[in-house]
Amino acid sequence: EVQLLESGGGLVQPGGSLRLSCAASGFTFSSYAMxxxxxxxxxxxEWVSAISGSGGxxxxxxxVKGRFTISRDNSKNTLYLQMNSLxxxxxxxxxxxxxxxxxxxxxxxxxxYWGQGTLVTVSS
Amino acid sequence: xxxxxxxxxxxxxxxxxxxxxxxxxxSNIGAGYDxxxxxxxxGTAPKLLIYGNSNRPSGVPDRFSGxxxxxxxxxxxxxxxxxxxxxxxxxxxxxxxxxxxVFGGGTKLTVL
Numbered sequence: 546e547v548q549l550l551e552s553g554g555g556l557v558q559p560g561g562s563l564r565l566s567c568a569a570s571g572f573t574f575s576s577y578a579m580x581x582x583x584x585x586x587x588x589x590x591e592w593v594s595a596i597s598g599s600g601g602x603x604x605x606x607x608x609v610k611g612r613f614t615i616s617r618d619n620s621k622n623t624l625y626l627q628m629n630s631l632x633x634x635x636x637x638x639x640x641x642x643x644x645x646x647x648x649x650x651x652x653x654x655x656x657x658y659w660g661q662g663t664l665v666t667v668s669s
Numbered sequence: 670x671x672x673x674x675x676x677x678x679x680x681x682x683x684x685x686x687x688x689x690x691x692x693x694x695x696s697n698i699g700a701g702y703d704x705x706x707x708x709x710x711x712g713t714a715p716k717l718l719i720y721g722n723s724n725r726p727s728g729v730p731d732r733f734s735g736x737x738x739x740x741x742x743x744x745x746x747x748x749x750x751x752x753x754x755x756x757x758x759x760x761x762x763x764x765x766x767x768x769x770x771v772f773g774g775g776t777k778l779t780v781l
């Protein structure tokens with residue numbers, strides 16, 4: 546059974562940093578691309594970042610480019626999201642989501658399993 | 670404003686059929702990119718419902734079906750049940766400058 550467990554969320558001041566983790570189990574982690582998707586309170590879903598199975602290719606939404614860094618440790622079956630220069634508008638539940646294959650194929654990429662999410666609140 | 674447009678809400682009585690539309694443009698759905706659908710029950714994480722326009726993952730009832738034509742896609746739910754009450758999101762790829770994977774704004778389905 547595929548399981549994705551996020552951690553690391555919390556309250557942080559504007560301009561601060563936070564690192565999210567996602568522990569994966571139930572599948573061969575290195576064989577699948579992974580993503581982070583967020584949902585602001587009462588709002589819809591927004592894709593944030595993606596990474597290939599090897600970690601060699603990364604992708605970011607314009608809203609987080611230059612501030613967030615996605616990475617993975619395949620030896621630990623763990624996905625990360627380093628978030629710097631946080632803003633109030635980054636407040637959201639952050640979901641870790643598994644892709645269907647090892648690479649990120651533009652038109653055929655979707656999210657077949659999701660974690661339960663971790664809440665990030667940016668406020669003074 | 671979402672790149673993909675969905676109606677904010679739809680409703681139907683138990684047993685009825687409802688459809689949820691997802692309207693895009695020539696830089697996403699109209700460019701031939703696949704559309705995928707997710708169901709988010711209250712207080713839970715999203716769940717993949719339809720992938721590749723019309724394919725159902727294992728375990729998803731055949732009451733759920735997807736289609737795509739031109740710059741739009743649709744999710745149909747037949748034999749509506751109380752447990753179908755949820756938010757539904759479409760997702761595709763967008764090749765414009767802002768790029769990458771985009772979601773619709775979501776549609777709240779109410780079972781009357």
